[in-house]
Amino acid sequence: MxxxxxxxxxxxxxxxxxxxxxxxxxxxxxxxxxxxxxxxxxxxxxxxxxxxxxxxxxxxxxxxxxxxxxxxxxxxxxxxxxxxxxxxxxxxxxxxxxxxxxxxxxxxxxxxxxxxxxxxxAQDTANRLLRLERDARHRFDVALNSAGVPFFIVTPVVHEGRIAELRWDYLNEAAAQLFNKAAGVVVGSSTSYVRPAGWDADLLLERLSPLAERQGRDTFDVRVQGANGEQWFHVVAASLEGSVVAWFGDVTARVQAEQALAEADRRKDEFLATLAHELRNPLAPIRQVAEILEQPGLTDGRKEWCVTVLRRQSAAMALLLDDLLDVSRITRGALTLRKEAVALKEAIDDAVDTARPMLEGKGHELVVKLPARPIHVEADRLRLAQVLANLLTNAAKYTPPGGRVELTVAADEDEIVISVADNGIGIEPEKLSAIFSMFSQVNPDHHRQGGLGIGLALSKSLIELHGGRLTASSGGKDKGSCFAVHLPANTRVMPPPAPPHAVPAVATSVDAHRILVVDDNVDAADAMTALLQLEGHEVRTVYSGEEAVDILTHYSPQVILLDLGLPGMSGLDVARQIRTTPSTKDVTLIAITGWGQPQDRARSADAGFDFHFTKPVDVRQLGQAIEGAVAAP
Incomplete structure (x- = not known):
């Protein structure tokens, strides 16, 4: 005291x-x-x-x-x-x-x-030791929390001479976040009742208990199926005076990359086996034909047949090699598109011609549905036709004989969609996401139809080079499938003018069409009317935009030749009103004007014109535009 x-x-x-x-x-x-x-x-x-x-x-x-x-x-x-x-x-x-x-x-x-x-x-020493301990614990917490790597310490709970469970003794902030609870709530709890979502308590007890009984170190991976899908964690654990310390990190990206590499390696092996198979198919008849040609006394008919077989099989090999080269070019970024104004109908015709032998060989019905108005896009015609031919060929391959294949074109303000639908074997939902991968087959196990498994991947890349996308949908097995090419609306362009040709002396027979001529220049309008009437067309003539709008209430032309520079209501305004009126929205609009700069063509395209010709108009070009437009389904 x-x-x-x-x-x-x-x-x-x-x-x-x-x-x-x-x-x-x-x-x-x-x-x-x-x-x-x-x-x-x-x-x-x-x-x-x-x-x-x-x-x-x-x-x-x-x-x-x-x-x-x-x-x-x-x-x-x-x-x-x-x-x-x-x-x-x-x-x-x-x-x-x-x-x-x-x-x-x-x-x-x-x-x-x-x-x-x-x-x-003594008190000062005790306070200093307490402060040192507090500072050391703080530095320990700061170091473990700033590392961002989940870390924990567990202590075994022994019951009847054996480790019955593990108790959480320490968690850093990164580990506590996996519990969706405060660390203080978790510390002191059993791993059997409180653990990160999706973790297996038995696995933790099995792998960590030996480290609590003896000195050592262990590493293992934990697979977790949580709310965010499959995750993988790599755990590094070590003994610590009767307890166990462990670090663990999310290695989902690494595991998925390894799985992807393994899958790619598997597909590569399948591709090499398929390539060997596909190359042997044409080589077999080529070798046999070579032996036939060596036989004496061949008739001309037999020789012609041999040449036909050689051409057909060498063409098949060339297609395989072309696909391989195209994939290589795209992978290296060396493939360039030769874009130009392409009539979509012409590219579709090219694709149909390529796929026709297979379609006819399997007895399929091909239905092509095109819009009433012709569509021109800025694209590489060869590559676009290649993609569409690939889709048609796939539809023919994976549709039982006597099936139906339908090619449809639709266009709106946002995009142009070219879809190829069939009533074939379909695609199972879990395989839809993988069909555009390299070396993949739609159904390699049950419906092997040949091919290298690169066609869809190549087609997808070619469409993406055009600024579009390729999609696939299916109702499931045996419910058919649909592949759609989506091109952005800004790829739509005005058709290029046809090369000038001399007007033939003798007029060729053409189908008569209903045509409306609109021009404020009376002489020009009357001359155009007379020329079209000589070709057998039914022609009406008006001299202002207002008259054109009025006559369309009781006259339904198939083609309208419209001057842009009209007084009052301009030709562009008339065109916009025509496109917004249901009864006239599909009529073929041809601009006849003295304005021919690129910006003028862009304005007429935005207003809804299908063709843009500058005065004086080439009669042959105009005739081709009228015939092509009206002939479109």
């Missing part, structure tokens, strides 16, 4: 001393009043060591002197100095004993001071 009191700050010691002195004086006065004054000396003597410890030797001596003076001067009846001998003995004893008590108090104060310093040093 004295040691503790000696450590009080000065102000606290002063207040404690004042209070103690007041208590001593009050007790002294009470004893003086109720008993003989000798008892006062006992109380004062008891306070001497405390006062000396609190305030030093001087204060103790002052209190001792005060006691002596009290006894000698104020204690009744007249003070001890003139009192009884035994009273003087008490005073003398008080003086001697008090002196020893003051001296003892002084020594006690020194001891208390040294003890206080030792205690303060």
């Amino acid at each position: 004295i040691v503790r009191i000696s450590q009080f700050p000065p102000m606290k010691r002063l207040l404690f001393g004042i209070a103690t002195t007041a208590v001593v004086l009050l007790a002294q006065q009470t004893l003086t009043m109720l008993a003989h004054g000798r008892l006062t000396f006992l109380l004062v003597s008891a306070a001497l060591p405390l006062v000396t410890v609190l305030f030093g030797a001087r204060s103790g001596l002052l209190l001792l002197a005060s006691g002596i003076g009290f006894g000698a001067l104020w204690m009744p009846p007249a003070g001890l100095a003139v009192g009884q001998p035994e009273d003087r003995a008490v005073l003398l004893a008080y003086t001697v004993v008090g002196s020893f008590l003051v001296a003892a108090g002084q020594q006690l104060a020194k001891v208390a001071k040294r003890a206080g310093k030792a205690e303060a040093a």
Whole structure:
């Protein structure tokens, strides 16, 4: 107690001393009043060591002197100095004993001071160790949390001599996030009841328990099927004085990449086997024909047949090699498109001609549905026809004999869609996402029809080079499939002018069509009308945009020849109104104008014109435009 009191700050010691002195004086006065004054000396003597410890030797001596003076001067009846001998003995004893008590108090104060310093040093050391431990724990937490790698410590729970479960003892922030709970809620819980979503408690107990029983290190992968699909974690665990520490990281990307490489390697092997098969198919008849040609006495008919077989089989080999070369060029970024204004109907005709032998060979019905208005796009005609032929050929391959294949073209403000649909074997939903991968087959196990498995991947790449996309859909097995080429609307362009030709002296027979001529130049309008009437067409003529709109309420032309520079309602305004009117939206619009700059052609295309000719118009070009437009289904 004295040691503790000696450590009080000065102000606290002063207040404690004042209070103690007041208590001593009050007790002294009470004893003086109720008993003989000798008892006062006992109380004062008891306070001497405390006062000396609190305030030093001087204060103790002052209190001792005060006691002596009290006894000698104020204690009744007249003070001890003139009192009884035994009273003087008490005073003398008080003086001697008090002196020893003051001296003892002084020594006690020194001891208390040294003890206080030792205690303060011990407390300071304890505080410093606690602070170091706290700082070390903080640095430990900061280091583990800033690393961003999930880390945890588990401790085994032993039951009946064996490890029954593991207990979470520590989690960093990255690990706690996998629990969707605060780390404090997880710490102390069993791994059997609280663990990251999708993790297997038995696996954790099986792999981590041996490390808690003996020193060692282990690494393993954990497959988790969670809300975000399949995930993989790589765990590195080690022993730590009866516990187990572990780091784990998300290696889903690595595992998926390895799986993709394995799948690509498998497809590569299948591709090489298929390539060998596909090359042997034409080589066999080529070799046989070579042997036939060596035979003497061949008839001309047999020789012609041999040449036909050689051409057909060498063409098949050339197609295989072309596909391989195209894939290689696209992979290296070396394939370039030769874009030009292409009539979509012409590209489709090219594709149909290529696929026709297979379609007819399997007895398929081919239906082609084109819009009433001709469509021209900026594209590589050869590559576009190649893609469409590939889709038609695939439809023929994977449709049982006597099936139906339908090619449809649709266009709106956003895109142009060319779809090829069939009623064949269809595609299972889980295989739809893989059919555009390199070396994939639609159904290699049950319906092998040949091919290298690169056609759809090549077609997809070619359409993407055009700025479009290739999609696939199917109702499932044996429910047919549909492949669609989507070209952006901005690929649509005005058709290029046909090369000029001399007007033939003898007019060829043409089909008669209903034509409306609109031009504010009366002579030009009447001359054009006369020319078209000589060719056998039914022609009406008006000289303003307003008259054109009015006549269309009761006259339905198939073709409208429209001047752009009309007074009042311009030809562009008339064209826009025609395209927004249901009864005339599919009519063929041909611009006849003196404006022929690229921006003029762009404006007429935006207004809905199908053709744009500058004055004076080439009669043959105009005739071809009328015939081609009206002939379109």
